Amino acid sequence: MPASKPKAKKKNKTSKSFPFKGLILIVVGLLLISGLVLKASLWKAYPVDGDKQRLMIGTGETYSGFIDRLAKEDHLSFPILVKIYQRIAIHDTMKAGVYEVQKGMSIANVLKMISNVDNAQMNRILVIEGTTFKQLIDALKKDDLVTKEVVNLPTEQLLKELNIPYSHPEGLFAPDTYFFAKGETDRKILTDLYQRQMKALDAAWNNRANDLPYKNKYEALIMASIIEKETNLDSELEQVSGVFERRLKLGMRLQTDPTVIYGMGDAYQGNLTKADLRRPTPYNTYTMSGLPPTPIALPSKKAIEAAMHPDESDNIYFVATGNGGHTFSSNLQDHNKAVQDYLAVLRSKNKGN
Template sequence: MTAKRKVFTGIVVLIVAGIAFSYWQIKQFAAVPLSIEKETIFTLPAGSGRVVLEAELNRQKIVPKTIWFGWLLKLEPELAKFKAGTYRFNQGMTVRQMLELLASGKEAQFPVRFVEGTKMQEWLTELRASPYIKHTLTDDKLATVATALKLQEQDVEGWFYPDTYSYTANTPDVAILKRAHERMTKLVDTLWQNKMEGLPYQNKNDMVTMASIVEKETALSDERSKVASVFINRLRLGMRLQTDPTVIYGMGDSYNGTLTRKDLETPTPYNTYLIAGMPPGPIAMPGKASLEAAAQPVKTDFLYFVADGKGGHTFTTNLASHNKAVQAWRLALKEKNGQ
């Protein structure tokens, strides 16, 4: 072998070795875990290319500066098809897994939970406190929500299904509320079609209103239908509903946690100690169980109920029995407070 051929062969060997070494380094880099010690939320702005992505990953110390990042994207171009959005990086995730996630477009999901028995105002507070939501509502008035969702103001309170909703970054607050409203409307329509015959409801809003009262009166699943039956029986007999939660709702922000006799004697459209029949609308967002209780209440002769001091209620059919139950509750309350 001539000297020139030996040199040429040596150069080729070096080139091949260099290529092999570089390939190995790229593969090693792709398998390296991200430099994070906890879950990290990462946002890639729209229109970002490789340079912007790499710079942002370096700036946030998610991936260290290296020549291999760009080479990895050239070697495996499918990893370079990343999409703008907000993503969740988990501890232990490798560079390759991160790039595959960015290419998939599967953005991070964030939860917002709306609890049964809460009001729209509380939902709006929850939305404002939730991260990455695009806030479009200017205030917490029912009229503002109604306008944004193209509803009547009286169709806001009570007409949104309580649940945990997942959303991606920059989802408008109104979009989440719209989903909850559509779910509630669909459920109410189904229950209305299959409700018990002869219930004293004028319309669907009455049924939702009844469900909201039941929701506020008891948290026990086996009591909801009984509570609904009490109010149904009262409506049929022309008796006033006399339920504290409606009075509290009608008081608005003036309620300080204690309901007084004066409050019960102060007229509001929701004071069911003074008005006949149903209040003008729901007082909270009822859950499915309370809606079902309002649509299919158990048949009873109960006209009264009072707390039993054990977390439940005592149901009675006449005032004398009710008064005894009230006395028993007061005695249980005194014993509980050590009086």
């Protein structure tokens, strides 16, 4: 009998096909995971109450801070992934303004929307308490969403155009956060701020305390601007007011640095010297008695109220503590000690640096 052929070995199809099938499963799994990650982050709907909602973006806000806030409020997961997407896909910064977010808009679409100021529905204008009229005008000049009609006029002509019956603009415009339609005129914006300030001033004047040392409400506004510049603590406003009100009654000079600085104008470079304090100007309250001729800043409603309601202590001095706030004193001995304490704090801080 002829010799039989050896039987061929069967191929193990399972062992050779397994890597390919396994790779497919891994790819599918990764795609599913990626989809879930994107759904929880970039594709997730931005939180909206109702059919639409306004989203306010302030000047100086960043994508990083905005994304972190959404994550902190549990509105998205994987914030790092969202930040990477923003860096790669959005080659611009956030633009200040007020945007309208429709219900169902994804976070990715919102991120794109707020990179283009043309998408803004309204323009956010921030007027900070204690800033000057010049700073307000400069901000309006730089704002591309404001239609320019009066900001480039000389001050005297600007006031005339706005029908403002004062010869100096300082202090006449209310600091606050405002929202105006894109393209709103500077005339409308300034008129609105002026009317708000006058309304606050009139209300406070009509409800003022008795025996104030002001001839009229404009002098009270001057005082409010000084109070605004002297402290950033609401709890101290009436105390500062009381010190200056008593000094006026006693015939003492106000001796307040912010008035000197205002009178120096652009000559002030951040350092007030003894020579500056001795140099007479209409605003140097170290060399002149009484109030300066005009306000020195844009005072808040709180500062105006404080000017009308000084505290009832007998303090006539105050000095910074060096750690925030001020020490108030009724006599020169206590005040001199407070000054030495302040200087000691400064020396200690300088050593630490």
